[in-house]
Amino acid sequence: MIFNSIEFIIFLPISWLIFWYLNGKSLRIRNLFLIAASYLFYGWWDWRFLSLIIVSSVVDYMVGIGLERYESKRSRKILLIISLLVNLGILGFFKYFNFFADSFAVMMQKVGWQVDPFTLRIILPVGISFYTFQTLSYSIDIYRKKLNATHDIFAFFAFVSFFPQLVAGPIERAKSLLPQFFERRNFDLERSKDGLRQILWGFFKKVVIADQLAFYVNDIFLNYQAYDGLVLFFGVLFFAFQIYCDFSGYSDIAIGTAKLFDFDLMQNFNYPYFSRNIGEFWHRWHISLSSWFRDYVYIPLGGSYVPKGRQIFNILVTFTVSGLWHGANWTFVIWGFLNGLYYIPLMFTKKRGKLDTETAAENRLLPSLDESWKLLLTFLFTLLAWVFFRADSVGQAWEYLGRIFTVPASSFPGYKTPLLLIAVLVSIEWVQRTKRFALDIVNVAIAYRWIVYTAILVAILLFGKFEKQAFIYFQF
Numbered sequence: 001m002i003f004n005s006i007e008f009i010i011f012l013p014i015s016w017l018i019f020w021y022l023n024g025k026s027l028r029i030r031n032l033f034l035i036a037a038s039y040l041f042y043g044w045w046d047w048r049f050l051s052l053i054i055v056s057s058v059v060d061y062m063v064g065i066g067l068e069r070y071e072s073k074r075s076r077k078i079l080l081i082i083s084l085l086v087n088l089g090i091l092g093f094f095k096y097f098n099f100f101a102d103s104f105a106v107m108m109q110k111v112g113w114q115v116d117p118f119t120l121r122i123i124l125p126v127g128i129s130f131y132t133f134q135t136l137s138y139s140i141d142i143y144r145k146k147l148n149a150t151h152d153i154f155a156f157f158a159f160v161s162f163f164p165q166l167v168a169g170p171i172e173r174a175k176s177l178l179p180q181f182f183e184r185r186n187f188d189l190e191r192s193k194d195g196l197r198q199i200l201w202g203f204f205k206k207v208v209i210a211d212q213l214a215f216y217v218n219d220i221f222l223n224y225q226a227y228d229g230l231v232l233f234f235g236v237l238f239f240a241f242q243i244y245c246d247f248s249g250y251s252d253i254a255i256g257t258a259k260l261f262d263f264d265l266m267q268n269f270n271y272p273y274f275s276r277n278i279g280e281f282w283h284r285w286h287i288s289l290s291s292w293f294r295d296y297v298y299i300p301l302g303g304s305y306v307p308k309g310r311q312i313f314n315i316l317v318t319f320t321v322s323g324l325w326h327g328a329n330w331t332f333v334i335w336g337f338l339n340g341l342y343y344i345p346l347m348f349t350k351k352r353g354k355l356d357t358e359t360a361a362e363n364r365l366l367p368s369l370d371e372s373w374k375l376l377l378t379f380l381f382t383l384l385a386w387v388f389f390r391a392d393s394v395g396q397a398w399e400y401l402g403r404i405f406t407v408p409a410s411s412f413p414g415y416k417t418p419l420l421l422i423a424v425l426v427s428i429e430w431v432q433r434t435k436r437f438a439l440d441i442v443n444v445a446i447a448y449r450w451i452v453y454t455a456i457l458v459a460i461l462l463f464g465k466f467e468k469q470a471f472i473y474f475q476f
Contacts, residue, residue: 001044002470003253004207011041015163016260023185031154031181038163042127049125052090057160059086060135064149064156067142076143083139087132094124096328127167129325133292135160138174140296147175155181164257168250168471170268170288177265185262194442195259197453201439202252204456206471207464209421210246213238214469216418221390224400230409232400234418236383239390241422244273246472247286252437271433273382273426274360276374278342281382293322304347311347316340326389331397335388342381359434 001007015037022030043050063083067076138159141147150156159178165171220227220235227235251268258265272285282290301314316337323336360375361367367375384401391397432438439456441449 001041003250004203004466004469007044008041011037012257012260019261020187023187027182027184028152028154030185031152031158034158034163034181035154035161038158038161038166041163042161042166045126046123049128052094052125052128053131053161056087056090056132056135057157059083060139060160061150061153061156063139064142065151067139068149080139080143083136087136091128091132094128096324130169130171131160131166133171133289134174137171137292137296138178141174150174150178152182162258162263164254164261164263165265168247168254169286170251170254170266171292172265172288177263180263188262191262192260194440195256197439197441198252198256198259198437200256200453200456200460201437202249202254202256203464204460205245205249205252205425207466208459209425210242210249210472211465211467211469212421212463213242213245213418214465216415217242217390221392221400224396224403227403227407228409229404229407231413232404232407234413234415236387236390236400236404237422238415238418240273240379240383240386241425243386243389243472244269245425250471255437267436271429273379274375274430274433275378276360276371277346277378278339278381279346281378282339282343289322289325293318293325297321308347312344315343315347319343330394331388331391334394334397335385338385338388342385362434 001011018033019030019037022033039050039053042053060083063079066079070076070079138147142149155178158181159172159174162172162177217235217239220231220238224232224235248269255265255267266288268287270284270287272281275281275284298314298318301317302310303314304311306314317340319336319340320333321336323332323334323339326332326335360371387400388394388397391400429438432440435441439452441452
C-alpha cells in the first residue's frame with residue numbers, strides 16, 4: 001500500500017478510529033492492533049515478504065534479551081554477529097546477489113576467463129533497507145550498553161513495523177521511538193491539525209511537483225542522445241527536485257501520519273538545497289540515514305579521532321557504502337564516492353560544528369554575496385552527482401555529462417511548467433526555511449491559513465498525478 005493510493009485514503013481514517021478507540025484499553029492490545037494494521041499496510045503489496053519483517057523482528061528481539069542477560073564479551077559478540085549476519089544476510093541476498101554475481105563475471109572476463117553469472121529472478125522487498133537498519137541499530141545499541149532490551153514482544157514488533165515509516169523511513173532509533181509504545185497516547189487536536197498540515201504539504205510535493213517532473217526527467221534521460229546540453233542540464237535539474245519532493249514528501253506524510261496517532265518521528269529533511277557546503281547538505285538530506293552511517297560506520301572506523309589520512313579514508317568508505325545502500329549498481333557507488341570527495345576539503349576547515357545551528361541568510365530576506373556563491377556551488381556539485389544516481393549505467397552517466405558540456409543548445413527549451421513548479425517550491429521553502437516544514441504557518445491569521453490550505457488542496461486536485469506512481473525510495 002502506498003500513501004498516494006485510494007487504499008491508503010480508506011485505510012488511514014479506519015485505522016485512526018480503531019486506534020483511538022483501543023487507546024483506552026491495555027497498551028498490549030493497542031500495540032497488537034498497530035502490528036496488525038502495519039502488516040496489512042505492508043502485506044497489501046506482497047504478503048509473502050511479511051516473513052522477512054517477522055524474522056528480523058524475532059531475531060533482534062531475542063538477541064536483545066540475550067545481550068542483556070549475558071555479561072561475557074564472547075557471548076555478547078556472538079549474539080551481535082548473529083544479528084549482523086541475519087539482517088545483512090537477508091538484505092544482501094535480496095538486494096545484492098545478482099549485482100555481485102554479474103560484477104564477478106565481468107571481472108573474470110576482463111582477465112580472460114569466461115564465467116556465466118548465476119543469477120536469480122529476485123524481487124526486492126519494499127523497505128527492506130529501512131527496517132533492517134532499524135532493527136540492527138537496536139541490537140548494536142544494546143551491545144554498546146546505550147540501551148536496555150525490551151521484554152515486551154508486542155511493543156518491539158510494533159516499533160519495527162510501525163506503518164507510517166515502515167517502507168521509506170525515517171530510520172528511527174529505538175531509544176527515541178520504542179519508549180512511545182509503552183506510553184498511553186493522548187489525543188491532541190492541535191497536534192492532529194499539525195499532522196494534517198504536514199501530510200497536505202507532503203502530498204503537494206509528491207503528486208503535484210515530483211510526479212509532474214517525472215514525466216520530463218524520464219523523457220530526457222531515456223532519449224538523452226537526441227538532446228543538446230541545455231536540455232540535459234534541465235533534465236538533471238528536474239531530477240534533483242523530483243527526488244527531493246518525492247522523498248521529502250514521503251517523509252512529511254509519514255511524520256504527519258504518526259502525529260495523528262500521537263507518535264513523534266524525527267525530521268528527515270531540513271531544506272537541503274539551501275546548504276552552503278556538502279557537509280551541511282548531508283546534515284539536511286535524509287538525516288536519519290546520514291546519522292545512522294555516522295554512528296554505525298564512520299565512528300566505529302575511528303571517526304575524526306585519527307590522523308588526517310585515516311579520516312579521509314573513513315569518510316570515503318562511509319559515503320561509498322552509503323551509495324551502495326541505495327542500490328545494486330555501480331552508479332550508486334560512484335555517487336556515494338563523489339559525495340565523499342566533495343566532503344574532504346571540509347575536513348581542513350574549522351566551521352563544521354555550526355552546520356546544525358546556522359541557516360542561510362539568517363534574519364535576512366536574501367543571502368549575502370558570499371553565501372550566494374556557496375549555495376550555488378554546492379547545488380551545482382550536487383547536480384553533478386545526481387547524474388550518476390539517475391543514470392542506468394556508468395557509461396550512460398559519463399556520456400550524459402559529456403553531452404552537457406559539448407553539445408551546444410540550438411534554442412531555449414520550452415519547459416515553462418516544470419520551471420514554474422520549481423520556482424514556486426523554492427520560493428515557499430525559502431520563506432519558511434526556519435520552520436519544521438513549509439506549511440508550518442500556525443502563527444498567522446486563520447483566514448490566511450485557510451486560503452493557503454485551500455490553494456494547495458485545489459492544486460493537488462487539479463494538477464496532481466494520481467496514477468499511483470511509487471515513491472522513488474521504495475526501490476532502496
